[in-house]
Amino acid sequence: MSIKEKIAHSMEFPPPTPQPNVYPLSWESHTQKMEEIWEASQREYWDPAKLPWDTFDVNSYSWEEREAIAYWWTLLSVFDASAPPVFAAAMIKTYEAHEEDAVRRCFFSVTRDEQNHEQLCGMAITRLLDHPDPLTYEPKTELGKAAQKNAKWLYYNGGRYWDGYKQAVPRYSLAVLFSSFLMGEIAAATIFHQMAAGCKEPVFKKGFASIGRDEGRHMAICMTLMERDYPKLPQEDREVITKQIRAGYLFLSAVLFEPPEDFWDLPSDFISNQRKIEAVARTAGFHIPDYDTKKQNWREAILNLKGVLDKFDIPFPAIPEVDISGQEVNDVHMEDIIPVF
Ligand SMILES: [Fe+2]
Ligand SMILES: [Fe+2]
Numbered sequence: 170m171s172i173k174e175k176i177a178h179s180m181e182f183p184p185p186t187p188q189p190n191v192y193p194l195s196w197e198s199h200t201q202k203m204e205e206i207w208e209a210s211q212r213e214y215w216d217p218a219k220l221p222w223d224t225f226d227v228n229s230y231s232w233e234e235r236e237a238i239a240y241w242w243t244l245l246s247v248f249d250a251s252a253p254p255v256f257a258a259a260m261i262k263t264y265e266a267h268e269e270d271a272v273r274r275c276f277f278s279v280t281r282d283e284q285n286h287e288q289l290c291g292m293a294i295t296r297l298l299d300h301p302d303p304l305t306y307e308p309k310t311e312l313g314k315a316a317q318k319n320a321k322w323l324y325y326n327g328g329r330y331w332d333g334y335k336q337a338v339p340r341y342s343l344a345v346l347f348s349s350f351l352m353g354e355i356a357a358a359t360i361f362h363q364m365a366a367g368c369k370e371p372v373f374k375k376g377f378a379s380i381g382r383d384e385g386r387h388m389a390i391c392m393t394l395m396e397r398d399y400p401k402l403p404q405e406d407r408e409v410i411t412k413q414i415r416a417g418y419l420f421l422s423a424v425l426f427e428p429p430e431d432f433w434d435l436p437s438d439f440i441s442n443q444r445k446i447e448a449v450a451r452t453a454g455f456h457i458p459d460y461d462t463k464k465q466n467w468r469e470a471i472l473n474l475k476g477v478l479d480k481f482d483i484p485f486p487a488i489p490e491v492d493i494s495g496q497e498v499n500d501v502h503m504e505d506i507i508p509v510f
Contacts, residue, residue: 188267189265189266189267190265191261191264191265192264193264193267193268195267195270196270197269197270198269198270198271199269200269200271200272200393200394200397202389202393203269203271203272203275203390203393203394204271206271206275206278206386206389206390206393207271207274207275207278209386210275210278210281210282210383210386211278213379213382213383213386214281215285215379216285217285217288217289217292217376217379218288218292220289220292220372220375220376220379221371221372221375222292222296222372224371224372225296225370225371225372227296227297227299230297230453231453232309232310232313233310233312233313233449234449234450234452234453234455235297235298236297236298236308236309236310236312236313236316236446237312237316237446237447237449237450237453237455238293238297238450238453238455239293239294239297239298239303239316240303240316240319240320240443240446240450241446241447241450241455241457242290242293242294242297243290243294243303243316243320243323244320244323244423244424245290245424246287246290246291246294246303247323247324247326247327247423247424248327248353248421248423248424249283249286249287249290250287250290251327251330251331252283252286252287253280253283253284253287254331255283255334256276256279256280256283257280258334258335258338259276259279259338259343259346259350260273260276260277260279260280262338262339262343262346263276263343266343268343272394275390276390278386279387279390282383282386282387285379285380285383286380286383289376289380293373293376303317303320304317304320304321304324312445312446312449315438315442315445315446316442316446318436318442319435319439319442319443319446322434322435322436322439323423323435325434326423326428326433326434326435330420341406341409342398342406343394343398344394344395344398344399344402344406345406345409345410345413347391347394347395347398348391348395348410348413348414348478348483349410349413349414349416349417350387350391351388351391351392351395351474351477352413352414352417352418352421352474353417353421354384354387354388354391355388355470355471355473355474356417356421356424356425356467356470357380357381357384357387358381358384358385358387358388359425359466359467359469359470360424360425360458360466361377361378361380361381361384362377362378362381363456363458363462363466364377364381364456364457365377365378365381366456367456367458368454368455368456369454369455369456370454370455373455392477395477395481399481399483400481402481402483407482407483407484408484410478410483411483411484411485411486411496411498412486412498412501414474414478414485414486415486415487415488415498415501416501418471418486418488418490419432419433419501420432422467422490425463425466425467425470426463426464426467426490426491427440427443427460427463428440429490432501432502444460464491467491468491468492468493471488471491471493472493475493475495484496486498
């Protein structure tokens with residue numbers, strides 16, 4: 170039947186609308202915890218433009234320091250700048266799936282929060298480099314040149330996962346997507362709380378504290394949905410989740426730890442350059458955890474996640490890089506990635 174063919178004159182009620190239809194005409198509420206998280210997101214909303222930017226004197230830093238700190242924000246942007254479209258796609262899925270009203274609102278709040286995180290990355294980079302784009306910026310120092318080369322490779326790598334993600338969203342249930350999101354949120358909450366605690370510059374300290382609080386809420390959203398859905402999770406979904414956790418480790422290690430060589434396609438001087446850049450940022454009062462602290466933190470975050478998945482009998486992948494044993498998962502590619510920050 171063509172869409173233009175009118176039927177209303179021939180029957181009293183229309184035929185059922187084919188599903189999934191993007192709009193639910195229902196506002197179901199079954200998960201009280203979700204309502205609480207939504208309310209918190211309304212209360213805790215913040216505006217990156219209203220951070221104390223007037224206290225930030227970029228000229229108190231040398232050009233090397235500016236480029237080093239901007240590099241870290243650029244590294245973060247490789248993850249955070251893709252978060253708004255990634256969560257917007259997940260939000261559309263909550264509508265298609267006719268999720269509970271509060272679940273739809275919570276995914277809206279994550280999309281909105283991630284937009285803020287991305288904005289903050291842009292505000293920091295633009296001020297530090299006096300230029301709105303780290304890839305077209307003209308480096309002032311040798312360190313800045315190395316930083317830009319690294320940034321270009323990170324950008325190239327991150328650019329490979331969007332197509333895979335777009336294919337994954339319709340293919341997997343929300344329950345599977347949550348486990349990947351949770352990985353990103355646990356990682357994000359961990360790093361931002363540390364950055365906030367150690368950072369000397371007030372505007373960054375405040376920004377990190379706000380992002381960390383947002384990420385904690387995002388984590389709670391994922392956990393609440395897992396508690397709702399995982400007791401009845403089908404077997405094939407469990408297997409996908411195990412693989413996604415391993416993929417999430419490989420992907421997020423680039424910002425939480427160091428990018429694993431077999432997964433990221435990076436030049437041989439990438440890691441040594443990054444270590445040099447981070448050391449300069451650290452000395453300038455921009456608190457990036459050192460190698461051992463990063464490793465320890467990442468391990469703890471992953472063990473937290475393992476604790477959650479163990480409860481639901483979902484096999485955990487082996488992550489020997491941080492001394493976690495489990496099921497062997499090989500052959501993970503950038504195209505298989507779901508997790509975001
Ligand atoms: Fe974020
Ligand atoms: Fe997040």
